[in-house]
Amino acid sequence: MSENAALQARRTKAIPRGIATAYPVFAQKAEGSEVWDADGTRYIDFAGGIAVLNTGHRHPKVLAAVRAQLDAYTHTAFQIVPYEPYVALCERLNAIAPFTGAAKSILFSTGAEAVENAVKIAKAATGRTGVIAFSGGFHGRTALTMALTGKVLPYKKKFGISPPGIFHLPFPCADHGVSVADTLKALDYLFRADIGPQDVAAIIIEPVQGEGGFLPAPTELLVALRQICDAHGIVLIADEVQTGFARTGRMFGIEHSGVEPDLVTVAKSLAGGFPLSGVIGREAIMDAAEPGGLGGTYAGNPIACAAALAVLEVIAEEKLVERANAIGARIKDALARMALRNDAVAIGSIRGPGAMVAFDVVKKRGTVEPDADAAKRVTQAALADGLILITCGVYGNTIRLLNPLTIPDALLDEGLGKLERALVAGAA
Ligand code: PMP
Known part of the structure; x- marks a missing residue:
């Protein structure tokens, strides 16, 4: 055998x-x-x-940063004894945030956790509970992110009814017979029939749907969503877990549209193979959650932070x-x-x-x-x-x-x- x-x-x-x-x-x-x-x-x-x-696998610069970190310390829990690589990485993420104005960042371990926490932050900032996502979108496998995910098979089968307050809009794609006008009409109808905009905390969208089939969100849609979010005080979340860190030919996929999101979720290529994720967001929104409301034992692990700092250097240098x-x-x-x-x-x-x-x-x-x-x-x-x-x-x-x-x-x-x-x- x-x-x-x-x-x-x-x-x-x-x-x-x-x-x-x-x-x-x-x-x-x-x-x-x-x-x-x-x-x-x-x-x-x-x-x-x-x-x-x-x-790539085992980039020498990433490995060197990880080795140095291994020799210093591997875990203290940022919530107990914080450490510089976490701070340095958040400073770097704030500097490359795809929006103007002051940014703050917070770190977690997985993409789903980043999305969960972005939604929590949006809820805290708005005092609202509704979230709008898109059919075909993928945001993770935890209870909330599974609910946000717009694909039944294999992600939702046998897992029952999703938590309340989540709504899906058809994602525009010519091959699927859905235009941007159809999507915006569905949103208008949703606001009239299911949830008023004053109850919506966030709209979450992937700049290019990843698991959903590498479908770019048309600029026209992103511009319209930005206007609608501004008009109703809704937080616009760009889920850049799959599109981030140079993949799309920009540091972040949303940059192709010129639209500035309020929160950005990142993970995957952030740390070149080490488990790390984060939320980058506008300062005022990011400070909405109360101390202790966000975090996690392993969130922002120092080895992963060291790897991510090296990844960002490699992206620039190469x-x-x-x-x-x-x-x-x-x-x-x-x-x-x-x-x-x-x-x-x-x-x-x-x-x-x-x-x-x-x-x-x-x-x-x-x-x-x-x-x-x-x-x-x-x-x-x-x-x-x-x-x-x-x-x-x-x-x-x-x-x-x-x-x-x-x-x-x-x-x-x-x-x-x-x-x-x-x-x-x-x-x-
Ligand atoms: N959001 C997007 C856009 C993703 O592509 C993924 C993973 N495919 C996730 C969230 C979830 O990330 P993770 O599997 O690390 O929880």
Whole structure:
């Protein structure tokens, strides 16, 4: 039995099926944009730990910062004995906040926690309880964030009725037959039929839906939401957990629109593989919660803070914002060429800002009918050829590319070559 198969047997016995795993191969080591499994097989990593590795696996600068921190202290609990890396990181986040005016930041461990706390802060600041989110959006798996998430399968099945006070608007997407006007009409109707704007604490939106299929929020929508939030004293939250830290070709995805949010949730690529998240927000809103109301034992762990400070340096030094745009252009060119092949699965829309690129697999070229089975065949064929690829989208037919932004062109091209072969294999 192979090492992978033996580990898979142990995993099945010891771990519930509720945590699904895309592939039955187990990591042995990783470096940059490559991963090796327990049987020594090499893969090019186009999943990046689900958007966590914009700076790649084990970036030397991140590792050096982590090692230095390990030698100093690893945990004191910021709420008991605070430490400088937490303060320094919040100062850095405040300096890059995608809005004008004074900012404050607070740290947690996971993306869901960041979203939970952003909503708590918005509730404290407004004295209101309603929250509006979007269909297809993803915000986490805790009770509140699961409720905010706009996708039933697999996130909500068997978990019952969500906490009250949460409302969803259809997310605009031409391929799904929803326009910005439809979304705004639904919001107007929601305000009349379900909850008055004076009871809404926050509207939360991903600048580009991640799990929902790499669907950019149209600027027109973001501008309208900003106006509506201003008119009614509603807090606008940009969930940048997946879009943040150079992925979209800007430090934050919302920057493409010119719209300034009130709160920003961050996680994933913030700390290059260490568990860390945060909320960056306007000073007055951030100070609304009472002392002790926010936090967590591990929140803002010093090792993760040290890693994040190094990640931010790497993003600046290696010009990863610019690099994301170059990578994205290279990927899109390659995909446009692959989409012409008659012997490959049919590719629908190719989209996404910067290096947040995805494409749909459709039943027939020129149509939008999703083909999730074909998308699955492609990702399976890719794995067999040494490429880690993941899907997303409400219909499960979107293949997203989340390779590290530090990937050299030669490795990117090698990965794209594997993708092309998988598209052909998936058609068979
Ligand atoms: N928000 C967004 C936009 C995400 O993409 C995710 C994770 N995919 C989350 C929140 C939740 O993050 P976590 O899994 O770290 O709780």
